[in-house]
Amino acid sequence: MRAVVQNDKNRAYGVTWLRGGIAVLAVAAIASGCAQFGGPPVRPAPGQEHPLQAPPARALDSYATKLHALYTARAAAARHWDLAKVPLAAPPPPAEKPRIRARRGFEVDDQEELDLPPVFTTVPTKQKVVFLTIDDGAEKDPAFLRMMSDLKIPYTAFLSNFLVKDDYAYFRRMQSEGVTLNNHTLTHPYLPGLSYREQKHEICGMQAIMRKQFGKRPTVFRPPYGDYNQDTLRAAKSCGIKYAPIWDEEVYVDHWEYREDDRDLHPGDIVLTHFRGRDEWNGTMVDDMRRFLDRVTADGYAVARLEDYL
Incomplete structure (x- = not known):
């Protein structure tokens, strides 16, 4: 160590x-x-x-x-937890929350006229903060929960029912630590390939599961693979979704991937990773978080809670 x-x-x-x-x-x-x-x-x-x-x-x-x-x-x-530096503490949440709009080029037809949930990759802020989001729910590593609790690192989880239904209790423990649990559909399909009715079943059906298992229907939804169309956002809005964030960077246990050509972090960026372990990665979720935290801290960023800015 x-x-x-x-x-x-x-x-x-x-x-x-x-x-x-x-x-x-x-x-x-x-x-x-x-x-x-x-x-x-x-x-x-x-x-x-x-x-x-x-x-x-x-x-x-x-x-x-x-x-x-x-x-x-x-x-x-x-x-x-063998980090290179002490993670920086996030600043207080903004007194006035930023206005979230769809990222340019990520809008769908009639986006504003229908007041559809915006798809965005970065939250407008000048603060040196990034937002950690974790998708699906396949790996349920107790060491990861201990690490994030010990370090007091905020993050947001986007859950798919077919992967979390075998252990809802794991995510209830996560929720008890202040983590917001959000919607990532029932079965993680490619939504644009489905009809409006099928998409509504995937999204609104997961809303019902979230309310039953975790006490509330979320207002934040992430489309699987980051793929969506107008029907996706219409269906999401119909069952209470207000925001559809995707991501600007993705961190793996052994590398990062970037949406922007500069391959760098920016204030307000949303970072994606997954609930994965040694079965699919050459490492654990703890290893993944160590890579993430070492990088953002070295670049002078703190990890903030996404919902505090929405």
Whole structure:
């Protein structure tokens, strides 16, 4: 197992994180106490005779200690899972969510007129974040669940019923960790080769399974293979789907594949991988995640939760 490299960039990030949190509290403390100095006393309004007081210094110490403990725990998890660096923490979700539109060239006929779910590969944001999405559900590796829980890495799962029905409990454990479970059809067919009625059965039938097994019908759907037509999006909309993200990069246990010619990550990119193991790959899902996390961290990206931006 190789040691985690705590380089200057990671140390600087951790220090900035701590100082930023303390600064927020300090500003609040100063604001609450500023009327005591440099000006005439201010009479409190009726009902506000007990103005806010600056928090004691021990409150700031406690907050800093908590932030430091969170970073320390993530660093320990990174060492345990043999990562090259400590993954960067995602920024807070945007206060105003970006407007999601279909990627140019990925629209279908009457896309806007019918208000169909947009197909997109990147979320519009300037933050250095990417979104991890994992498809189908064939491999059910308990070590993968432990790794992602230890590291507190968010991800989104797109499930196909024929692959998950033998162990719904595995995905309920995943859901209990805050992972959003989304629709990837009943049987993972090539949807454009089916009629509208057949496509609706595949998508809306999976919506019913998701509600029964996981408590809710998702609003996010990924067409198998990233292939779709107008009937696909019409069928998806009919049973509550609002978004149809696909991907900009795909990571495997031994390589990456790219949609763009620059073969690089970009702010807001959606990254795809699959629930796969040694039966199909030369490695495990833990190996796959190690490759993914080492790459995005080295490039200065954090992994954010897709649903926080939708």
